[in-house]
Each structure stands twice: as structure tokens, then as C-alpha cells.
Amino acid sequence: MVAVSHRLCTQRPSLLIPKHRFQQVSPNPDQPFVPFSQLQQRKLLESRLVSLLHDCNDITQIKRVHGHIVRKGVDQCCFVLAKLVRTLTKVGAPMDSYPRLVFEQVKQPNPFLWTALIRGYSLQGPFTESVILYNCMRRDGISPVSFTFSALLKACTAAVDVDLGRQIHAQTITIGGFASDLYVGNTMIDMYVKCGFLDCGHRVFDEMPDRDVISWTSLIVAYAKNGDMDSAAGLFEGLPVKDMVAWTAMVTGFAQNARPREALEFFENMQDGGIQTDEVTLVGVISACAQLGATKYANWVRDVAEKSGFGPTNNVMIGFKDYPTIAFFEMRPLGLNASVPISIR
Template identity: 30%
Template structure:
């Protein structure tokens, strides 16, 4: 099995056992410092040996493991066995270190375990400890526990490795039980053991347990250990106990970069950007910030949109040579969020080695700026570069297709997900819902229903999305039917579910049903309606010409009215030509959003429909004086596998002449049909 590790180094070292000269003590010292030398020199010196023994093989394997060249280290082990050298007490633990850091390594680890037993190291505590780590990291905690239970002699490392394995899989009960059992057997925990146990408390946000452990830490004299301090900081941070975290942080005399990063990350999660910056400035007077530190600070400035301060951090990172792949991606995101998309693109293009993260960040920056075509083009570039799309990238692509109405392309990505069994068996279950929403908003409610029916696990989000789909397509009765079925299957609706239901009732004119839904939300589920729910009720009543009832809803609600809810009432006033109430609603809107050109246009149309042309003219004149410009509408269609975008009034399209000629023909045809129908009715 080991012979499958085909690295170029294996070819070089297979011939080394043929020998050239004898070994001296000076040559032995070469390998003791191998980790501090270049690998090229180490390999050259190794070639000079006539017949390397286990000591020298161990040294060169260790050099490669320390350098992160795990595949090469395993190839060297294979070459060692080919050369006839017998592994010793240190060889197998080194090989296990390489396996623990290598993907798809479980079967190889199992083979090494068998080989170690055959070679006589089955009871070697050092070997067994590293095998526990291999099994635990492979998510085979049962095999790790069996080996642990079979060990005749166990030290602190054995217990710590086993406890860590359970913490890694999210088991928080067994680690504490093992911790107490370890002490009953007379073994004192190390600082690493305590850090692992504290991490278990952090997973379940057990502040009480963490505080008790802290008392134990003080009693055992580990209070000043950096690893223990940082682990306790993480417990308080994850549990949201920021007061306790800050008190502990203030008591730490020698604060490390990790400690500062934890406190900054906690402040960032609280949304306290100013405190993040304050910690960063204070930290710089004592320590050199790490990549993680600078990434945190850049993310904070991106959150508040502070371009100038972020640029200063960028300059500092360049000056200090502290830019890694994660920070590069964060900088791209920072410039995009600060409205400098061109700078973000430029920085992205300058990244020499683009990672999946950098591709994903740039794609989402395009999406957030409404540049959906650019996001799709970037995805195609990413594929050409040989990157497999992550669930996050695919979700962004589906969202882009949804906004552009690209049904055919959306079907293509759905087929890709099915072929690769993504969205169903992967950790990201939201992909199925994203596909469902894509079908809904691209106009295919039938395919959306089919997608929904094929879902194995339908949660509240999936049901709400399907109900929203029926609402968009004006199928109010189907939306209510789905809601009742959802209740029968024991799925609890949330505020979004009821928002979709109210929207469905509004678009289908189901006034009494809408009132029942609103009452059910508050009475049966105790959900307090927010502004969106009230807006839907105003729209529902307004569409049914119950304008004054809609106004009563606005006046009686707890929330403060915004422009959208007055806009819903204004739109209904336009439909039923109620100029008086329309003026009232418009005035409320203009007090809140004086520069919203759309509502000025609606008010103008209301007065035009009632024949008040002088008022209409005054409104349009006012809009001209204020320089209000209405953003033109746009549409997108699929054409021969590509996308064609059109903007109202735009003649820059290369086929503008043909397009407007077809539009003219369609307009004349519609006028002829209208004239024919009118004459026939007369």
C-alpha cells in the first residue's frame, strides 16, 4: 500500500542503500540539524552515505514531515523498507505524523498499525499514542478507543490524545469522564490536557464548567500557561461572557498574539469595530501582528466601510510581508464592500496563486454589487483554472442565474449537482432550497414543485420557500394548502413562512384568509408581527379596495411606518384613483424618502388618471428641477446558451435596429387587435 506514494524523492533515495563511504560522527550531526537546513542540502548529504541506518532515515523523514512534505515523507519510508533498513522506536511515530496530516489516510494508517505490531512495537507507548491520534483524526474514534483500552501502560499523552479525539467529534460528556478517570488513576493533567478539556467546555458554552476548571487550573499552578489561558478565553468568548473574558484578559501579564486575536475576534462578533481597532493599535506597541490579526482588522474596517483606515492596514501588511492567501481574499472583500469594486478586481487579478477562497470572495463581491454577469464569467474562469466549485460558489452561481432569469443555465447547474450528489448528501443542504428558489423566480413553478417533492428532509426554510413560490405565481390556494400540510407534518412555521402566506393571500385577493393567517401567527404561534407583515396586510386590503382599513392598520400598528408601507397604500390609491388618500400617503413618503423618484412618478400617475393634468405637470416639473432621474428598467433573456441583456431606451446594443424593428411590428400588431376588438364590441 505504501508503494502507491509515488514522489520524485522516492526515485532518488531508492539507490542510496548501495553505498559510497563510511559514516562518521560528524555526518551524524548533519541529520540532527536537518530541520534547520534546506531540503536540497539534506538530500545531497543523505546521498553521500554508503548505507544509512534507521537513525539517518528517521532524520530525513523528520525533515520532510517538519517541512509539510507528508507524501514525500511516506515515500521515503517506503524507500527505507526497500533498502532493508529496519524501522525503530522513532520511525513509526514519524510516519504517523505524516499520515495524520494526509487526506484519505485511514487505510494507510491501518496498514502502519499492522506493520508496527508485526515489527514488535505493538506495546510501545509512543507508537500507540500516535496511532490513537491517527484513528481519532480519521473520525474512527471507536478504533482509537479500542487501542486505548488495550494499552497496558498509558501516560498523560495517551489520555490527552483520547480526550482530544472525543472533543473533535463533538462529544463533550466522554472527555470529562475520561478526565476524572485519569486523575483517579493517579495521573496529573498537563497544560495540553487542560486546554483540550476547556475546548470541550467552549463547544457546549459551559461557562460553569469552564469556571470550575479555571479554579482547578489555579490550584495546580497552570494559571500562567499561555495555552490554558487562551483556551479559557475561548470558552468565555463562545459563551458570550465578554465581561469575564475581559477580566481574565486584563490579568494576563504576558499577552500573546493568540490572546489578542481572541479578544479582537470577540469584539468583532459583538459588532464593536472601534474596540477591535483599539486592541489592534495597543497590540502593535507590544507585539508584531499576525496574518490572523490583520485579517480581523481588515474585516472590521470592511464592516464599517472605513476605506482610509483599511488602506493603512493594507500598507502595513505589505511593508511587513504579512500577506497570506486568507488576508489577500479579505482585502479583495474589503475594497468591494467599501465601494471600490475596481480596486477589488485589480487586487484579485494581482494574486499570483488564487485559492478557492479568493475565487469565492470575488464572486460574492460581484453578486453583492449586482454584477451578476461578471459573477457568471468569473465562475467560467474559475473552471478553466481547474478549480472544483465549492457549495458556496455554486450557491452564488444559482443566485446569479435567479436574478437574471436564466432558467436553462439554472437547469444545467441543477444537473451538475445531481450528477455529483451535491446538496443532497453534502453538509450544505441549502443548495436544494437555492435551486427551488431559482425555479420559482425563473417562472417554472412546476419544476420548483418537482424539486420540492424530491427533497428527503423538508425543513421550515424549504416549506417557506415553496409557499413563497406559490405566492409569486399568484397561487394563493396552493400556498394555504401547503401551509396546512406543513402543520400536519409537524414543521413549525416562522415569521418568514407567514410573510409568504400573507403575500400569497394578497396576490390572490384572499382577504378573509389573509386575516385568519395574521390572527393565527399572533395567537397560535406567538409571533409578533414586524413591519413586513403589516406591509403585506396593507397591500392585501389595498388590492381589495379596502383603502381606509389599510390606513387603520398603519395607524394602529406598534412599529414605526416606513416608506415601503406608505408606498403599498399609495400603489393601491393609484389602482383605484383615490387622489385624496394618495396625496396623504405620498406626503408621508416624501417626509421619509424625499429623493425617491419612483413615488413621485406614482403620485403623478394618480393625478393623471383623475384628469388633474395641472397637478401632474407640477409634479413632473418639480422632478425636473430637483434633477430626479428614474433608473431605467432592464431585462435579460437566454439566447443560444448565452445571455442577452436589454436596458429601456438603450440603443447601444449591436442589434438595436433589428430589436426596435421587431418591437415596432409587435406594437402595430397589438394596436390592430385592439382596434378590431373595439369595433366588434361597438
């Protein structure tokens, strides 16, 4: 049995391979052969140009890098040009001039280049142009990517157009199942809640297969702004990982909704959990103290502020959010009643 097994493993098939199989196939003239070393050099060049664009902060620097792009012969590379369009958007270049011209000179724009232009219009406007571009993209047979839908949803948010947002929502379901994408889902929640349709945002949240802290926090903040702190607290309890943003949303939410004791309780739990504090959290806590007239908390809040780097030692004083914030600290040594509520944005 061992011998048979050995023979099965070592025996070679006696097949005659036709000579024509060894003949070299002539390359397609439309697709010239490019050595692997040249491909590597090209990829390195593209990555270098993208890195240079990332560091650009004004239009002059961008034009200088764009000149290199043209001279190096990568003016049809969608990877580089998508970054060019995004960088132009970052510095506020009008979309109808420079970025649009870059796009229109590309013979075969890929989904990422289309999306870069759509995103630019969704940020700068006119928002309708981003929808027109999306329709042109689909007409040309180009499949969208998740970032395409997130850009369109952001345009709907900026325009407060929930009807268009619902149409985009339907597109995410019918085209490739993008509704299950985490980034698209988070953008969709943001769109619905900022358009005033909190129940629709919660429905999207419930249907998401995967969620992150942004998914949870977006709804928590929305419920807090809507005055429904009980629903916000219910979501917070279900949050698997509670970071500083989530804790701050609860502290400021309770303070803004005239529930200062709960705000202080959450802040105390936040401190016990070793969660980092920022100036937004502290402003919420100070507002809660002011609403209670609780000067006894002044030492505690001041110590936390100074340990977090927001005390008077660096002339910040909680970022000088408003004069009542400073007045609260000044009342501490005098034993005065800080009963004036502090505004929180």
C-alpha cells in the first residue's frame, strides 16, 4: 500500500505538449507591454504626487503639483486626479472652474473621480449639481461606490431636502446593497435627524448590521437636542464602548434640558471610569452647577479643569466660552451663589 501511494505521488503524466504552446504570443498593439519595474516606478510616482497634494494648503501649491502631474504624463490617472479635485475642494476652489476642468479633460473617469466632483458640489453647492452628476454617472454606466452615496446624502443634509434624501436612500438599497455599509448608514442617520425625521434615523440605525460609536452618538445627540433624554439614556446604556464624545453628549444633554443632577451624576461616572475630559464636557458641568447654585462643586470642577489643561494656569479658563463660566470660578473663593445658567452650544 505504501508503494502504491508512493507511485501515485511521484508518477508524472506522459503528455506531449504541442510545440505551438511554447510559441510566444505577440502582444496586442492596443495594450503595449510594460515591464514590471516601470509599473512599480509609476505607482511610486503616483503615490508621491498624492502625498504632495495632501500637504498643499493653497491654490499656488496645488498648481505647482498639477504641473508635475502633467509633465510626468499621469494627467489621465484617476487615482491622482481624484486627490487633486479633493484638495481643490479643501482649499475652496470654485467647483465650476478648476476642478470641473480637471474632470472634463479625463477620457475615462472612474467612480472615485466622479465621486470627488460630486463631493465637491455637495460641500460647496449648488447641491443640485451633485445630483445631476450622479445621474450622468449612472447614464454612462459607471457604478457608484459607498462614498458617492455619502456625498449625496451630505448634500441632502446641507439643503435640508429629506425627499431627495429618501430617493438616495432607495438607491442605496437597489444598487448593490449599499444600505448595509457602515459609513453610508451613519451619513443617512445624520441626514434624517438633521432634517427633523428622528424616527427615520432610528429606523436606519435599527436596520444597520454593523454600528460604531458614531452611529450611537448621532442618535444620542439628536434625542438630547429634541429634549428626549430618557431615549438618549436608553441608547447610551446599550452602547458597547462609551467614549468621551458619548459621555459628553449625555452630560451636556442633561444640562441643556434642565436636568443638572443627572448631568453631574454622569460626569462623576465619567471621571470614575477614567474617561478623558474636554472643554465641552466642562462647560456642561459648569452649567449644571450654575443651575443648582452648587458652589460646593466649584473646587472639584476647577481641579478637573486644571488637570485636563483647561484651567486658568494657561489663560484658557475653559476656552473662555462665556463670561458666566469665568464668573462661576471667581465666585468659588467668595462663597457666592452661581445661580445664572450658562449657555451651551
